[in-house]
Amino acid sequence: MRLDKAILLLVAVWALSAQALASDPTKPPGFGAERAAKIQYYLNSVLISDTRKVAIINGKALSTGESINGATVLSISHKLVRLDKNGRVIELKPKRVAIRREQ
Incomplete structure:
Protein backbone atom coordinates (compact mmCIF):
# COMPACT_ATOMS: atom_id res chain seq x y z
CA MET A 1 0.00 0.00 0.00
CA ARG A 2 2.84 2.34 0.78
CA LEU A 3 4.36 1.70 -2.66
CA ASP A 4 1.04 2.59 -4.32
CA LYS A 5 0.94 5.93 -2.52
CA ALA A 6 4.53 6.67 -3.51
CA ILE A 7 3.83 5.89 -7.17
CA LEU A 8 0.66 7.99 -7.08
CA LEU A 9 2.60 10.88 -5.54
CA LEU A 10 5.33 10.61 -8.20
CA VAL A 11 2.76 10.60 -11.00
CA ALA A 12 1.04 13.68 -9.52
CA VAL A 13 4.34 15.56 -9.17
CA TRP A 14 5.34 14.61 -12.72
CA ALA A 15 2.00 15.81 -14.12
CA LEU A 16 2.23 19.14 -12.28
CA SER A 17 5.85 19.71 -13.36
CA ALA A 18 4.97 18.94 -17.00
CA GLN A 19 2.14 21.47 -16.83
CA ALA A 20 4.45 24.07 -15.27
CA LEU A 21 6.99 23.58 -18.04
CA ALA A 22 4.30 23.89 -20.72
CA SER A 23 3.15 27.33 -19.50
CA ASP A 24 6.24 29.52 -19.22
CA PRO A 25 5.56 32.46 -16.86
CA THR A 26 8.27 34.55 -18.54
CA LYS A 27 6.62 34.32 -21.96
CA PRO A 28 5.14 37.71 -23.03
CA PRO A 29 1.35 37.84 -23.32
CA GLY A 30 0.13 37.11 -26.84
CA PHE A 31 3.35 35.35 -27.84
CA GLY A 32 3.26 32.07 -29.73
CA ALA A 33 0.22 29.85 -30.18
CA GLU A 34 -2.11 32.06 -28.15
CA ARG A 35 -1.53 34.97 -30.50
CA ALA A 36 -4.24 35.54 -33.11
CA ALA A 37 -3.14 34.87 -36.66
CA LYS A 38 -2.19 38.11 -38.38
CA ILE A 39 -3.69 38.48 -41.83
CA GLN A 40 -1.08 39.16 -44.45
CA TYR A 41 -1.74 41.06 -47.66
CA TYR A 42 0.53 40.43 -50.64
CA LEU A 43 0.40 42.69 -53.67
CA ASN A 44 1.02 40.32 -56.56
CA SER A 45 0.45 42.75 -59.43
CA VAL A 46 -1.17 46.00 -60.52
CA LEU A 47 -2.94 46.30 -63.87
CA ILE A 48 -3.85 49.78 -65.09
CA SER A 49 -5.53 50.68 -68.39
CA ASP A 50 -7.44 53.71 -69.65
CA THR A 51 -10.73 52.23 -68.44
CA ARG A 52 -9.90 50.44 -65.19
CA LYS A 53 -7.42 49.77 -62.40
CA VAL A 54 -7.02 46.33 -60.86
CA ALA A 55 -4.80 45.17 -57.99
CA ILE A 56 -4.05 41.47 -57.57
CA ILE A 57 -3.86 40.94 -53.80
CA ASN A 58 -3.32 37.44 -52.40
CA GLY A 59 -4.17 36.12 -55.88
CA SER A 77 -1.70 53.32 -58.60
CA HIS A 78 1.31 51.74 -60.29
CA LYS A 79 3.47 52.49 -57.20
CA LEU A 80 1.03 51.92 -54.32
CA VAL A 81 -2.23 50.25 -53.32
CA ARG A 82 -4.01 51.54 -50.22
CA LEU A 83 -6.36 49.38 -48.13
CA ASP A 84 -8.60 50.39 -45.23
CA LYS A 85 -8.97 47.84 -42.43
CA ASN A 86 -11.11 49.05 -39.51
CA GLY A 87 -10.00 52.67 -39.99
CA ARG A 88 -6.32 51.74 -40.34
CA VAL A 89 -4.68 52.39 -43.73
CA ILE A 90 -2.46 49.62 -45.07
CA GLU A 91 -0.09 50.50 -47.92
CA LEU A 92 1.08 47.79 -50.29
CA LYS A 93 3.95 48.43 -52.67
CA PRO A 94 4.98 46.17 -55.55
CA LYS A 95 8.41 44.58 -55.25
CA ARG A 96 9.38 46.01 -58.62
CA VAL A 97 7.62 48.31 -61.03
CA ALA A 98 7.44 47.32 -64.69
CA ILE A 99 5.36 49.58 -66.89
CA ARG A 100 4.19 48.19 -70.22
CA ARG A 101 1.92 50.09 -72.52
CA GLU A 102 -0.49 48.49 -74.96
CA GLN A 103 0.28 49.19 -78.59
Whole structure:
Protein backbone atom coordinates (compact mmCIF):
# COMPACT_ATOMS: atom_id res chain seq x y z
CA MET A 1 0.00 0.00 0.00
CA ARG A 2 2.84 2.34 0.78
CA LEU A 3 4.36 1.70 -2.66
CA ASP A 4 1.04 2.59 -4.32
CA LYS A 5 0.94 5.93 -2.52
CA ALA A 6 4.53 6.67 -3.51
CA ILE A 7 3.83 5.89 -7.17
CA LEU A 8 0.66 7.99 -7.08
CA LEU A 9 2.60 10.88 -5.54
CA LEU A 10 5.33 10.61 -8.20
CA VAL A 11 2.76 10.60 -11.00
CA ALA A 12 1.04 13.68 -9.52
CA VAL A 13 4.34 15.56 -9.17
CA TRP A 14 5.34 14.61 -12.72
CA ALA A 15 2.00 15.81 -14.12
CA LEU A 16 2.23 19.14 -12.28
CA SER A 17 5.85 19.71 -13.36
CA ALA A 18 4.97 18.94 -17.00
CA GLN A 19 2.14 21.47 -16.83
CA ALA A 20 4.45 24.07 -15.27
CA LEU A 21 6.99 23.58 -18.04
CA ALA A 22 4.30 23.89 -20.72
CA SER A 23 3.15 27.33 -19.50
CA ASP A 24 6.24 29.52 -19.22
CA PRO A 25 5.56 32.46 -16.86
CA THR A 26 8.27 34.55 -18.54
CA LYS A 27 6.62 34.32 -21.96
CA PRO A 28 5.14 37.71 -23.03
CA PRO A 29 1.35 37.84 -23.32
CA GLY A 30 0.13 37.11 -26.84
CA PHE A 31 3.35 35.35 -27.84
CA GLY A 32 3.26 32.07 -29.73
CA ALA A 33 0.22 29.85 -30.18
CA GLU A 34 -2.11 32.06 -28.15
CA ARG A 35 -1.53 34.97 -30.50
CA ALA A 36 -4.24 35.54 -33.11
CA ALA A 37 -3.14 34.87 -36.66
CA LYS A 38 -2.19 38.11 -38.38
CA ILE A 39 -3.69 38.48 -41.83
CA GLN A 40 -1.08 39.16 -44.45
CA TYR A 41 -1.74 41.06 -47.66
CA TYR A 42 0.53 40.43 -50.64
CA LEU A 43 0.40 42.69 -53.67
CA ASN A 44 1.02 40.32 -56.56
CA SER A 45 0.45 42.75 -59.43
CA VAL A 46 -1.17 46.00 -60.52
CA LEU A 47 -2.94 46.30 -63.87
CA ILE A 48 -3.85 49.78 -65.09
CA SER A 49 -5.53 50.68 -68.39
CA ASP A 50 -7.44 53.71 -69.65
CA THR A 51 -10.73 52.23 -68.44
CA ARG A 52 -9.90 50.44 -65.19
CA LYS A 53 -7.42 49.77 -62.40
CA VAL A 54 -7.02 46.33 -60.86
CA ALA A 55 -4.80 45.17 -57.99
CA ILE A 56 -4.05 41.47 -57.57
CA ILE A 57 -3.86 40.94 -53.80
CA ASN A 58 -3.32 37.44 -52.40
CA GLY A 59 -4.17 36.12 -55.88
CA LYS A 60 -7.55 37.90 -56.07
CA ALA A 61 -8.31 40.65 -58.62
CA LEU A 62 -9.76 43.72 -56.88
CA SER A 63 -10.89 47.17 -57.99
CA THR A 64 -11.37 50.26 -55.83
CA GLY A 65 -14.15 49.72 -53.28
CA GLU A 66 -13.88 45.91 -53.25
CA SER A 67 -12.81 43.98 -50.14
CA ILE A 68 -10.50 41.13 -49.16
CA ASN A 69 -10.24 39.64 -45.64
CA GLY A 70 -12.04 42.64 -44.13
CA ALA A 71 -9.93 45.29 -45.88
CA THR A 72 -11.38 47.60 -48.55
CA VAL A 73 -9.32 48.88 -51.49
CA LEU A 74 -9.11 52.68 -51.24
CA SER A 75 -6.85 53.51 -54.18
CA ILE A 76 -4.71 51.85 -56.84
CA SER A 77 -1.70 53.32 -58.60
CA HIS A 78 1.31 51.74 -60.29
CA LYS A 79 3.47 52.49 -57.20
CA LEU A 80 1.03 51.92 -54.32
CA VAL A 81 -2.23 50.25 -53.32
CA ARG A 82 -4.01 51.54 -50.22
CA LEU A 83 -6.36 49.38 -48.13
CA ASP A 84 -8.60 50.39 -45.23
CA LYS A 85 -8.97 47.84 -42.43
CA ASN A 86 -11.11 49.05 -39.51
CA GLY A 87 -10.00 52.67 -39.99
CA ARG A 88 -6.32 51.74 -40.34
CA VAL A 89 -4.68 52.39 -43.73
CA ILE A 90 -2.46 49.62 -45.07
CA GLU A 91 -0.09 50.50 -47.92
CA LEU A 92 1.08 47.79 -50.29
CA LYS A 93 3.95 48.43 -52.67
CA PRO A 94 4.98 46.17 -55.55
CA LYS A 95 8.41 44.58 -55.25
CA ARG A 96 9.38 46.01 -58.62
CA VAL A 97 7.62 48.31 -61.03
CA ALA A 98 7.44 47.32 -64.69
CA ILE A 99 5.36 49.58 -66.89
CA ARG A 100 4.19 48.19 -70.22
CA ARG A 101 1.92 50.09 -72.52
CA GLU A 102 -0.49 48.49 -74.96
CA GLN A 103 0.28 49.19 -78.59
